[in-house]
Amino acid sequence: MRLKGAVVAITGASSGIGEATALAFARHGARLELGARRLEKLNSVAQRCRQAGSPEANVRLLDVGQRAQARAFIAATLRDFERLDVLVNNAGVGWMGRAQQMPEEKVDELVATNFKGIVTTTQAALPWMLERRRGVIINVASIAGFRATPYSAVYAATKHAVVGFSHALRGELSGSGVKVCVVYPYVTSGTEFFEGMGGVVGPQHPAAWVANLIVRTARFPRRDAMVAPIRVAHFAEPVFGGLMDHAIGEVRRRSLRE
Ligand SMILES: NC(=O)c1ccc[n+]([C@@H]2O[C@H](COP(=O)([O-])OP(=O)(O)OC[C@H]3O[C@@H](n4cnc5c(N)ncnc54)[C@H](OP(=O)(O)O)[C@@H]3O)[C@@H](O)[C@H]2O)c1
Numbered sequence: 001m002r003l004k005g006a007v008v009a010i011t012g013a014s015s016g017i018g019e020a021t022a023l024a025f026a027r028h029g030a031r032l033e034l035g036a037r038r039l040e041k042l043n044s045v046a047q048r049c050r051q052a053g054s055p056e057a058n059v060r061l062l063d064v065g066q067r068a069q070a071r072a073f074i075a076a077t078l079r080d081f082e083r084l085d086v087l088v089n090n091a092g093v094g095w096m097g098r099a100q101q102m103p104e105e106k107v108d109e110l111v112a113t114n115f116k117g118i119v120t121t122t123q124a125a126l127p128w129m130l131e132r133r134r135g136v137i138i139n140v141a142s143i144a145g146f147r148a149t150p151y152s153a154v155y156a157a158t159k160h161a162v163v164g165f166s167h168a169l170r171g172e173l174s175g176s177g178v179k180v181c182v183v184y185p186y187v188t189s190g191t192e193f194f195e196g197m198g199g200v201v202g203p204q205h206p207a208a209w210v211a212n213l214i215v216r217t218a219r220f221p222r223r224d225a226m227v228a229p230i231r232v233a234h235f236a237e238p239v240f241g242g243l244m245d246h247a248i249g250e251v252r253r254r255s256l257r258e
Pocket residue numbers: 011012013014015016017018035036037038039041062063064065090091092093113140141142143184185186187188189190191192193194
């Protein structure tokens with residue numbers, strides 16, 4: 001896909017991976033619809049996108065877990081630009097701790113934001129894309145989408161749901177001209193993701209890497225897009241899965257000082 005002039009809608013564009021992705025698409029001359037809950041931050045991202053080369057960058061107040069708002073975000077994109085070439089479902093939240101102690105409202109928030117939101121925006125975007133037989137839907141999962149991470153059980157479950165939904169939908173849409181792709185970030189620096197979760201241990205990659213991977217995936221759509229170290233972990237999972245449950249559990253127990 002040619003990105004110059006293409007219309008890209010990004011959820012969760014006010015910080016981290018979403019912000020870096022907006023800027024990366026802007027540098028290719030894409031027109032942007034940016035959604036998140038913090039308008040002030042979104043406005044600052046949009047301004048930098050225009051400076052970086054986006055001919056048009058609009059912002060929309062969006063709580064993706066609210067179905068009406070998620071549908072309205074897609075409707076606004078189609079109203080503003082009369083087209084939608086790429087939908088990046090990136091908005092997401094985490095929570096770290098023992099599953100048995102996770103507050104109910106946090107469970108609901110993670111499921112609504114990380115999973116239900118993707119279903120709603122996708123359902124809203126598909127009629128337009130299918131009618132024109134083109135479009136790319138990129139869902140931001142996580143390494144936790146195939147390597148379930150102890151102490152973030154519900155988060156891992158939502159990301160498994162994202163992967164399952166995306167792969168099944170990809171099959172439903174084969175031959176339709178609409179592509180569904182999954183991107184799997186690892187621990188990513190330059191994001192607000194781990195704020196209030198006791199910090200991060202271990203290797204990290206910058207948000208710009210993930211953003212570039214997302215842009216590459218829009219240009220050359222593929223089922224699963226992973227940076228190289230994640231691909232290795234993916235291959236190792238069926239063999240070393242049990243060992244990794246134990247090892248990651250141990251590391252996290254230490255970092256949470258349990
Ligand atoms: N950082 C990592 O290590 C990592 C690793 C693997 C996967 N990921 C995934 O990458 C994605 C982006 O996260 P990030 O790392 O960039 O973290 P981040 O800096 O915290 O960004 C999360 C974004 O999602 C938005 N958001 C949260 N709840 C929302 C809601 N209900 N409605 C609309 N927008 C919402 C936030 O904006 P507002 O608060 O303004 O709404 C923000 O723009 C997430 O799906 C996350 O699961 C991150």
